[in-house]
Amino acid sequence: MTERPSQSWRDGVAQEIRELAAGTLDPECACMTELFPEPLIEATEEVLTDFETDVVALDQPTDAQVFACVEKVVLALNAVNERFGGAAYETGEREDLCGYIDETLSERGIDVPALACRHGLGRYEITDRWRDW
16 A cells, blocks of 8 residues: 555654654754644544545446545545645645555556546646645
């Protein structure tokens, strides 16, 4: 299964904490816990868990069913972003989340480039209709 971006954030926070404790990182250079507070990571994890459950439940999905899953996860991530002042997901996080959505669908056998093409979209545009982050 594709690694969730939230796991990468959690790993980065843990690494920063270790480096601070070891004295190998200047506290003024530490930013991971500020960028990725545990409540943000947990909220994102919950959304991604629901998305994975929805995608696994798809059996010979129609395009409409796939887009319904994408819409649901994107709207839920929009809500998380809003709870954190509209700045929870910056450029790198947005790219990671969109890549995660793409990879999760692909792992389930959904041909994301073909899906996007059938709807006049580029592969990485399938979230754009709903995405605020």
